[in-house]
Amino acid sequence: MWAIEVKNLSKVFRKTTFGRRQEEWALKGVSFQVGVGETYALLGPNGSGKSTLIRILSTLLLPDAGRVHILGHPLPQEERKVREKIGRVSVDAAFYKKLSPQENLLFAAQLYGLSPREAEARAMAILERLGLETRRFGDPLEEMSRGMQQKVAIARALLIRPPLLLLDEPTTGLDPKSRRDVQAFLEELRREEGTTILLTTHDMVEAERLAHRLGFLARGQLVAEGTAEELKRLAGALDLEEAFIRLTGEGLQEEAHAP
Ligand SMILES: Nc1ncnc2c1ncn2[C@@H]1O[C@H](COP(=O)(O)OP(=O)(O)OP(=O)(O)O)[C@@H](O)[C@H]1O
Ligand SMILES: [Mg+2]
Structure with missing residues (x-):
């Protein structure tokens, strides 16, 4: 069975x-496992x-075509089962901004x-573990910096020890130390709990450090x-950034438009 x-x-x-x-075709025939x-x-x-x-994949949007299975469950048919098994973090995390991290997390619990x-x-x-000072736990989220809010979003996603994490730019906007804290924490989850992780990132170093594929x-x-x-x-590149530019860049677009 595949996780995804x-x-x-x-x-x-x-x-x-x-x-x-x-x-606007946001996705065109994507297949992967x-x-x-x-x-x-x-x-x-x-x-x-x-x-x-x-x-x-997080059940928040319906596709126009294609098939998705999450941990063996087809979407959208078994979306409730899927929701119980995934933790999701995105840059646009929805919170009750007047409430504190503590209150938000207890609500989610x-x-x-x-x-x-x-x-x-x-x-x-x-x-x-992510380095959020304990004295800030009671402050309203709206008074916290973006990075602090991001850490609360990560904690919320991990409350239920989900077997699958779907992370959309989990470290964007974090300072270098916090970014490393989050990366180390993800590695620890994978090692100790066998968590499957799908993440998006613009950080090549992060991708290379964390991802198997x-x-x-x-x-x-x-x-x-x-x-x-x-x-x-494949790209004949010295580093991942060069491979990224070659494989996703203009050259490919011209090729795709060639008669
Ligand atoms: N709700 C929406 N309504 C209309 N178009 C949308 C919507 N969401 C995304 N799109 C379009 O779908 C395409 C893909 O957007 P998406 O947000 O998935 O990109 P992304 O790879 O996450 O980009 P980024 O790196 O900037 O986060 C874009 O052309 C975007 O304008
Ligand atoms: Mg995006």
């Missing part, structure tokens, strides 16, 4: 601009469809059916995937 199995996934956004109907316990990084230019893909005591102990341990997304299509070494070799 995606076949021919497509998503189109339709809009009307100045009376003209327009179609992620093994249980594996960490897979999705890389791609802005607008290439990464967040759309994560939102579909209730939704998950965790006992307040258990939830509080786990949430506080994670926040401390990487996929390059460009204009809604998966244009290459493999280990960092395989991708570098």
Whole structure:
């Protein structure tokens, strides 16, 4: 069984601009699999469809075509089962901003059916692990910096020890020390709990450090995937950044448009 199995996934956004109907293909026939316990990084230019893909896998958005199985459960048929097994973090995390991290996390724990005591102990341990000062736990979220809010989002996603984490740019906006704290924590989860992780990132060092395999997304299509070494070799590049630019860049676009 795969942790994530995606076949021919497509998503189109339709809009009307100045009376003209327009179609935006955010995803065009994406297929890939992620093994249980594996960490897979999705890389791609802005607008290439990464967040759309994560939102579909998190049950927040319906695709227009294609098949998705999460830990053996088909979507959207078994979306409740899927929700119980995934933790999701994104840059646009929704919180009650007037409430403190503590209150937000206890609210989430209730939704998950965790006992307040258990939830509080786990949430506080994670926040401390991520370096959020304990004296800030009672402050309203709206008074916290973006990085602090991001750490609370991570703690919330991990409350239920989900077997699968779907992380959309989990370290964007974090300072270098906090970024490393989050990365080390993800490695620890993978090692100690066997957590499967799918993450998006624009940070090549992070992708290379965390991921067993990487996929390059460009204009809604998966244009290459493999280990960092395989991708570098495929692109004839010295480093991952160069491989990224070559495999997702203009050269490929010209090729795609050739008659
Ligand atoms: N709700 C929406 N309505 C209309 N178009 C959308 C919507 N969400 C995404 N899109 C479009 O789908 C495409 C892919 O967007 P997406 O957010 O998935 O990209 P991304 O790879 O996450 O980019 P970034 O690196 O900037 O986060 C873009 O062209 C975007 O404008
Ligand atoms: Mg995005």
